[in-house]
Amino acid sequence: MSNEQLDQLREKLDQVNLEILELINKRAELVKETGQVKEKQGANRSYDPVRERDMLNLIKQHNNGPFEDSTIIHLFKEIFKAGLELQEDDHSKALLVSRKKKPEDTVIDINGVKFGDGNQHFIFGPCSVESYEQVAEVAAAIKKEGFKVIRGGGI
Known part of the structure; x- marks a missing residue:
């Protein structure tokens, strides 16, 4: 191949990429409009597995290759996921303890410690550790300073 x-094939690929981008953005606008209509109707804008299955079945029926159905399904699930994120409220990504998400009198209880109760709390610990011993050493130092140690995963 010369x-x-x-170069000609690459130019065609670039053009197709731009066409796909245009269609994805067009789809995103339709998803946003759909979310707005659902909101006006008071309908739930959350994930609808039946609708997703129907869309994927339609896509599979029209897939003439060369990609396997599983590859196409994977790609479209990512597109669907991105579309759902467009429909989420602006506040959906706020921290649960954020005053932007909840009213000022919100108190969250984590392992018996109440956050948001008007008392000052400190949250700290090793962000990256090399061993269990290092975690134990940091926890012991924190406890020695009179702070309560809460262990566990995320909320």
């Missing part, structure tokens, strides 16, 4: 042929 360099000229390769």
